[in-house]
Amino acid sequence: MMALFGARLVCHKYGSCPRLLGLSSYKNSVLSAGGPGLGLEQFRMEKQLFISARTMVSSGSGALEPPDCQQRRNDREQKAVPFAVAAAALGSLGLALYLKKKAPIEQAECAAVKGSELAVQPSMTLSQTLVEVDDVEEEEEEIRPGLPRDDLPTYRKDDIVKHTDKANRIWVTYKSGVYDVTDFLEGHPGGDRILLAAGKSVEPFWHIYAIHKGNQQVYSIMEELRIGNVHPDDLKDEKPVDTSDLFAHEPERHPAFKINSAKPFNAEPPPLLLIDKFLTPNALFFIRNHLPLPKIENVDTFEVEIRGVGIERPISLKLQDLQKRFKQHTITSTVQCAGNRRSHMRQFREVKGLNWETSAISNAEWTGVKLADVLAYADAKEDKVGHVLFQGLDTDHDGSPYEASIPAETAFDPRRDVMLVYKMNGEEIPIDHGYPLRVIVPGTVGARQVKWVNKIILSEIESQSHWQQNDYKAFNSSTDWHNVDFSKAEPIQEYPLQSAICEPKDGITYKPGETMTLKGYAWSGGGRGILRVDVSTDGGKTWHTARLNQIQQPRNRTWAWTLWEVALPAPNEKGEITLICKATDTSHNAQPENAEGIWNLRGLIHNAWHNVKVTVE
Structure with a gap:
């Protein structure tokens, strides 16, 4: 057991159970050899060892165990073979397989023994070794998720659709793959969105949340969760996802934008252009879209519905009603994405999210009506309301809209200047910024300033949407994905300095x-x-x-x-x-x-x- 547990690995990203799908785990880790008096030898690592190691992890088997493993264990104890990175690699690999119940302890230990025997060339320097590690990383094979695998069982669609809750385990599919995501959901900020695909394919959702497509990190995590294959006959019956028009109607954008995500579109202007004018030109105002832009085919039929607790009779107002029945106001207000300057925080320590630099912030004149006036017109009773929810016309694959909420005291207070706006810098508000109607909540994080708003709902509780409950919340610096609990944090409202x-x-x-x-x-x-x-x-x-x-x-x-x-x-x-x-x-x-x-x-x-x-x- 010395080789197995003597190889000590501290993984910064995955806590006590390392992700071992190639060399990236070791480069981002602290590797050392344990055991009294042995120390870390200078060594050379053979590329084939890691190719074999990846194969072992992918298949979840003990295929690397040599037939004379017991003899090797005895020899190891007598010869005190020096430990090296190869031992640490296969040792931690064996431990990972054991912890994942994919290999008995004997196989895991033997993997470590074989690793120690492959540690050779003590004349190599540590720096030379690290260069070789980099070379091997570059040659890692591309991960292609969802391909058929002969080493895993096959499931029929009728069985897969039964797995939609924790009691029965939560399964999703991607192409030919079946994945058990039950345990993964607890630490994922988009867990409630993944639940929408429970018992079904995640592929339609990936066409909307396109950041996942082509992402090798996402693919490697997926394949760790792989449990089987979809029966070929069920794949024949599956209709291809029609996503040709999800983003096809979107407008052209300014060529100077730094694009952080093409689908959905998220971009920021160059810093020099950002501050060129006090009011950011509409064409250069940063764009933050969570979903495909909605299609606004006839603005004359557009209505915003206002309902909920404290309102006896729901009302609906057309855009023309807002413009004619209420006093028009114009305010100058800055909108800033909660992720602005994330790239700078990422330099300190890795984070998840779009790589915004300094320009996910812009300033504009907004013209429209005060929400407080509209709520008074609807005869809303503030004492019964805890939160005001806003829903937009932008929806995901299953029709769920973007939704966020603000506290009732913010919404009802005319001095907070919460607005339903239809003009931006004196012009019709552009589609990227909420045409025909968006909410402006001055001084508040951009995520609460819902675009294309068509529903205003008064509620005793805050929005239960993904974006209110499982995103746009901050935690202390000791909280990471292995111990985060989004239910214990408050949604970000006002932005700091x-x-x-x-x-x-x-x-x-x-x-x-x-x-x-x-x-x-x-x-x-x-x-x-x-x-x-x-x-x-x-x-x-x-x-x-x-x-x-x-x-x-x-x-x-x-x-x-x-x-x-x-x-x-x-x-x-x-x-x-x-x-x-x-x-x-x-x-x-x-x-x-x-x-x-x-x-x-x-x-x-x-x-x-x-x-x-x-x-x-």
């Missing part, structure tokens, strides 16, 4: 003494204004106050961002320097220096000091 440098960009070169012009934005949620923006050119040792460009808005109702600018000389000393910005809001909130204390597994509301590295030469 944020700022970023948009000019210059990373890598710019200056001459000693040359003027460096720094520009950027700052914004704080909840109506808090920006009091000050400080900038450093020496990594935070000394600070300079930037000039602010902001509009006059009432105190605690400052919904618009602040643009800032400062001109400073480049230092005389040559070399790389770090430019930093940090803001202070009117409540004297300050930004954290780094991501260490605010890291969260979804990479949300990252607002640590932003820095840009430039060179003086």
Whole structure:
């Protein structure tokens, strides 16, 4: 048992049970050899060993066990064979198989013994070995999920459809594969969405949540959950998924966008263009779509329904009704995605989500009517309402709409300026931003500002949608996917203090003494204004106050961002320097220096000091 448990593996991503489908597990892990007096030898790893190891994991068998395994165990104890990465690899592999009930302990131990015998070439240096590891990684075969597998049982469709709850285990299919996702759902933020495919194929959903398609990490996790094959006769009867028109009607977008996801479309403008104007042009306003755009065929028939607790008679209002019956208001309000600057948090530690940089934020004038006026028109009784839910016309494969909610006190308070808007920067609101009607909730995270809104529901409880319950929540930095419980966290509403440098960009070169012009934005949620923006050119040792460009808005109702600018000389000393910005809001909130204390597994509301590295030469 020494080789098996002496090979110590600390896996950063999968906790105590490593994912062993190739070398990526070992490169991201701490590998060492255990056992008194043995230590970590310098070694060389043979590529075929890992090809065989992957095969063993994929098949879930003990195929690598040599026939004379008992003799090898005896020899091992007498010879004290040095441990190396090969031993650690197969040792942890054997442990993983044992923990997954795919191999008896004898096979697992023997895998470790064989690994120790393959540790050779002590003259190789550790750095040379790591180069070889990289070479092997590049040659890893592409994972192709859903292909028929002879080593697994076959299931009929009539049996698969029975597996839709924990009691019977939750199964889904993908092409020819059958997967048991019961245990996986508990730690997955989209678990309730996966449940919609219980007993069925996940393929139709992947055409909407396209981030999964082609993702080798997703595929490898899937194949770990593989339990069987769909009977070929049932595959013949299955109709192909028609997804040709899901995204076909979507508009052309600005060519300058950095696209983070094509389907659904999610993109941000270049930082320089973002701050070029105080009001972000409609064509450059960042786009965050969770689902395919809805088809709005006839705006004259469009209605928004208002119903729920506290309303005796539900009402429906056409767009023309909103424009004619209610006082029109215009506000300037910034919208920021909860994932803005996720790429910076990812540099500290891996997170899940789209790789937004600094431009998942934009500022616009919004014209429409106050939600408080509409609720008063509907004779809604606030004392009976806990939350106000918004549903959009964008739906997933099974017709479920995007939905989010805000607290009733926010919705009913006219001073919170919650709006049903139909114009953006004086123009008809573009389809990407909610045409014909969207909700603007100033000072609140973008996820609650529902686009294409056609239902407003007053409720005692908050929205039970996936996006309210299992997403857009933040946790402490010790919470990861193995121990997260989304039910114990509050949905993000107001956004914290944020700022970023948009000019210059990373890598710019200056001459000693040359003027460096720094520009950027700052914004704080909840109506808090920006009091000050400080900038450093020496990594935070000394600070300079930037000039602010902001509009006059009432105190605690400052919904618009602040643009800032400062001109400073480049230092005389040559070399790389770090430019930093940090803001202070009117409540004297300050930004954290780094991501260490605010890291969260979804990479949300990252607002640590932003820095840009430039060179003086």
